[in-house]
Amino acid sequence: MxxxxxxxxxxxxxxxxxxxxxxxxxxxxxxxxxxxxxxxxxxxxxxxxxxxxxxxxxxxxxxxxxxxxxxxxxxxxxxxxxxxxxxPNIVFWDGGDDPLNPMNWTPFRKWGTVIVVSAITFLTPLASSMFAPGVPEVMETFHSTNQMLEGFMVSVYVLGFAFGPLIIAPLSEMYGRLPLYHSCNLLFIIWTIAAAVAPNMSAFIVFRFFMGCFGGAPLVLGAGTIADLISREQRGTAMSLWMMGPTLGPCVGPIIGGFLTQAKGWRWDFWFVVILAGAFFVMSIGLMRETSAPIILERKAKRLRAETGNPRLRSKLASDLSPSDLFKFSIVRPVKMLTRSLICFSISIYVGITYAYLYILFTTFTTVFTGQYGFSGGVAGLSFLGLGTGSLLGQFIFTHYGNRMASERIARGDFKPEHRLYIMAIGGFFIPIGLFWYGWAVQAHTHFMVPIVGTGFIGLGLLMTFMPANTYLVDVFTVHAASAMAANTVLRSLMAALIPLSSQKMYAVLDYGWGNSLLGFVALLLVPIPFLFIRYGERVRERSTVKL
Structure with a gap:
């Protein structure tokens, strides 16, 4: 044999x-x-x-x-x-078939984990906008007429995305992904319950903030979990499944929330999230195991040190970074990226402003379509369909054409990071087009489908901006790409949380036509950014003095 x-x-x-x-x-x-x-x-x-x-x-x-x-x-x-x-003191996998290696798990366990992680990732952005159609009811419940709070109660959730991941990421490197999944999922459920029973507006906003902080865990950990489990040849399928959550969640949420608010009241939007999150939490306990190889091998080395009495045994993937270094890299590096890199700062500003447009729409759609078109609470959620359809189309265009253009350049041997920006340059035009279309269609009281189609152009432009920007930062910063992307995430989350606070006052003064035109003119001013980097990006990088 x-x-x-x-x-x-x-x-x-x-x-x-x-x-x-x-x-x-x-x-x-x-x-x-x-x-x-x-x-x-x-x-x-x-x-x-x-x-x-x-x-x-x-x-x-x-x-x-x-x-x-x-x-x-x-x-x-x-x-x-x-x-x-x-x-002999180096501890690694016991051959290519070591069952401890997550790459060797059974297909059921692998794909079961991917499905659970994708479901949790879908739930997080779903919760960000699900209760948007119920905002008028929340204001009535808490006897508030403050228009700034009306927008902030929606956008404060994304403010948590700016702070939570900075802590979650280094903790996962020290303790593994599984403890962070379980603890953040549990805390997300607790804070969602708190929001569902909030006694006043101040408590409700605080609870929403902490929902965002802990709800951001799957967005931080999900891609790494998939990389732990799935080979490079099959990873694209798993990543596409995982990415559907951030794309569809914010747009499907208001549709569900609109009808649920009408039937049971706004608090049931949060109870619905609690029920789903609880089910996913139970599934994660049953299906998920630690997937981080450095953590698994460190535990193996610790067990072998205890069994053999050899204190020199150490993991092949052991890090020489202290916990303080991990936190420093996680927090200090992104700040340095924003303050010292023209490329990172400019791209992050572009993405941050366009991301803020998304939350301006989230916080005002219900008012627009109930006030201008007489939509009921349930039907008002359907006004988000245009945004969702455009986002899906934008993701498809980037995935298919953006990656193909880059692959062709790589095959020819003349690829530069700036080649990633061609899709972004095209997508930048759709945002102002959509804003002008949507604003003046609402102003003129056209058929409700006309402004919804306009929001489809906005969604298309948003995705064609976000995704190329991330891949460009990866290609430019390579080794320090995660810090550049973290800088991007922090800035866009802050802008998405704060800029929409003035949207209701803007519409009250300028109305919907000129209000959205103002946003459109700002978007037009941003259109040259990717063109400038396509033309001068390589020269900027050659002359830059960015050091970490």
């Missing part, structure tokens, strides 16, 4: 380390399932090192936008790599 030879461990390539780090939403100098760039041999670096590098000490004085090798690469050579591979 012949036995299958044990697969030989193959050191990861540079692109594998960076790609997996991006999927797990941390910088590539923090270990992932295939290690980190800290312990990669110098020969794997895919580009010429700058003259400022001291090759003997690998002390880098470089700019993170220039594509130079990261300062955190250790000075290991191939001989040192070989020594580590043969070191």
């Amino acid at each position: 012949t036995t299958r030879p044990e697969p030989k461990y193959r050191p990861p390539t540079w692109s594998e380390v960076v790609d997996l780090a991006v999927a797990e939403q941390h910088d590539a100098d923090i270990p992932s399932n295939v290690g980190s760039i800290r312990n990669m041999p110098l020969s794997t670096v895919p580009y010429q090192l700058p003259e400022s590098v001291n090759h003997s000490t690998m002390d880098f004085d470089k700019d993170i936008e220039k594509g130079s090798a990261p300062e955190s690469i250790a000075s290991k050579n191939e001989a040192e790599e070989a020594i580590e591979e043969n070191d």
Whole structure:
């Protein structure tokens, strides 16, 4: 009987380390399932090192936008790599079929976990806008006429997205994904219950904020979980399933919430979320296991140290970063990105303003379509259909055409990060078109489908802006891409929470035609940004002095 030879461990390539780090939403100098760039041999670096590098000490004085090798690469050579591979004190997988490795789990457990994570991710954005059609009832319940609070009670949820992920991400690196999933899911349920029974407006807003803080966990952890479980060949399918939540959730939520508010009252919007979240929480306890390889191997090394009495045993993926360093990287690096990088700041401003438009619509749709068209509470939720349809179309266009354009450039060997922005440049025109269309259609009291079609153009433009912006930041910052994306997320969440506060006053003064035209003119001023970076982005990166 012949036995299958044990697969030989193959050191990861540079692109594998960076790609997996991006999927797990941390910088590539923090270990992932295939290690980190800290312990990669110098020969794997895919580009010429700058003259400022001291090759003997690998002390880098470089700019993170220039594509130079990261300062955190250790000075290991191939001989040192070989020594580590043969070191009996290194703890790693027991061959290619090690059942501890999440990549070797059964298809049922793998895809069951993906489905649960996707369901939780869908629930988070669903809860952000589900009660939007019930805002007038909330105002009546709490005897408030403050128009600023009317918008803030919706947008405060996304304010939690600006702060929660900064804490959740480093904690997941220290303690694993599973404890963060379970604890955040439970806390999300608790704060949702609190919102459902809130006694006054102030308490309700505070509870909504904490819902957003803990509800953001699957958005931080989901892509990393999928990367832990699914091979690169099948990962696209799983990621598409996971991405449907952030795309559909904010638009499906108001449709459900509109009819539920009419039938049972606004508090039942939150009880509905509690019921779904509770069911998903029970499913997660039954189906989900820890998937982070560094955490699994660290637990294995700890168990072996106890069993053998050998204190020198250590995980191959062990990090030399202290908890304080992880928090510093998670919080300080994004701030530095925003304040020191023209590219990161400009793209984040563009995305932040367009994201704010989304929440301006969320906070005003109910008032517009009930006041201008006489929609009932339930039917008012259907006014979000145009936005959702446009968003789905935008995601399809980017996924199909954006990736194809980049792949063609890569195959020709002349790819630059700026090639990601062609889709964004086109999408930027749809936002002002949609805003002008929607605003003046409402102003003229046209058939209700006319402004809804206009919002479809807005949704199309939003997705064609968001997604290319993220991939551009990944391609520009590579090793530090997660910090750049975190900077983008923090700024856009702050702007989406705060800018809509003035939307009701704006419409009261300018009405819907000129009010949306004002937004459209601002969107027109932003249209040149991707064109400028397509033309001058490479030159900006060559002359920049951004250091972390």
